[in-house]
Amino acid sequence: MDKMLKEMKDDFENYLNEDKVFTEQEKRKIMNQVRYSSAENKKQMYFPKVISSITLVSLCALIVFLVLNFTDAGEKSQPADLHKEKTVVKKDPVKKEDPVKTLPKYSDKEISDKVNFLQSNIVMGMTEKEVIAILGNEYKEIDNSDSESGSVKQIGYNFLVSDPADQLKISHEIAVESIHNREIGVQFYIGFSDQSEVLWTTINFAEGDSVLMVSKGMNGRGIEKIYPDSNSEVIRFTLTSEEEIIYQKFLQDLDEKHLKDVNPISIAKLYVQAQLDKRYDAVYALLTDREGYVQWTKEEDEKIPETDRGTIMQTLITFNNIDTGSFIPDGDYGGYIEYEASKDADAKSGFKMIKDEDGIWNVAFMPIQ
């Protein structure tokens, strides 16, 4: 083995690429970028000096202005001044005093935290009293007459509302535009059964340029992009009720015994759901622990910054249609799910799975490859 590997250096490089891969053009690109960055840095170094000068000049101007104004005030007792009257006529005092409505916008992080809070704390079967004890009294009862979900009562909350006047502006029509503009951070709807227990929930919120709807019910859960409308394809991810039960059990203790006899596609779906719920401990626990296939430790995984975890939309787009994919075995304990994430994609996507020594399917590290 040693001898063979030593002899195959050139073969390996040729296998990667027989031609030169680092071009003069790439080199020039890097040089230009470095030159540009250096120039920018110099500008930044220069900037504080400019700021100091501007501040000094502004201070002087302010002093001069105050002195002149003081002198001017003293002149007010003097008789008619045409110049001043003209100035007053030109001004529109009403316009000037019109208060500008500036709405504070909530960040995606605040919105995402609220969504996570609602997802973890409001669960199926909880009583109405328990819900109100957690979320407060600022809700509105919504017409439930055309409900097809079996609920006998619906209530709605607006959270992270920029304008207090919008606090109770909630109907059975989702305020997509206000959510998109972050004027309302989260709209949360709850349907209760005739036993006054939570039967379903819907959370509507914005992420990036999209408005998403997360719904949970007795038949499972789903997440869907509801804005902007896409005529070409629906982006949606759902867990079946069976998968939801397994998922909830798995989240409790992250014990793989719950995954016994679960098919690889459902395991992949649990991985996606955990990713959507930002339950990174569960995401890691679903990765293979087969010897030789572990690529980084749990501790290293915990250090991965949120920015590298991907947004909900990225997750939805990447794993779109994974549930309708087909599992293709590959070797004794491997295989991959082949699925069509997008009709426009050049090729089908592949999601790699590994069967661990205990016979349970797990997700391969870096599954999409």
Added chain:
Amino acid sequence: MVKGNTVVKEYPKSEIDQLSDLMDEYGEEIKRLAYTYTKNWQQAEDITQEIFISAFNHLNDFREQSTIKTWIYRIAINKCKDYVRSWHYTKTLLTNTFYQKSNSLSPEEEYLESEQKEQISKLILQLPIKYREVIILYYFKEFSLEEIAVALDSNLNTVKSRLRRAKKNLETKMDGEGGDYIG
């Protein structure tokens, strides 16, 4: 001019010229190294760019305890690992390897695929990164075990045992492929 295993005493040129020299000397092999992590040439190009910009920004940090080769490889390996753990790599991009897998091969291609060394190269790229990198650095980039330890920020014994396991892992894969390899 910077040379692979010689210790650089001083760098009389401007930083831009030093960067240019670094790219002349290592551009090709660093981009190829990046490819062995990402298995995608576009990503390898992006990372190579990041590596040399980072090297440029840290030229003053270069200490003579290591060779310039180990130093640039260390930067490269860290960048590659950061990248393969990031969202862009782990979740969003299909690599050339998968495209190959999903295509059905013609009999001629099958024949080429079965060429022994090509097959081994393919299997090396399928090894987990921690095994893949020690094989590549030791056998194809001609690093000593000590240099690998520096480049990977690891200790010598770990590198030795990883190399042993990497070869064992490769042998197992070769057996699994049903090949009759000369050991």
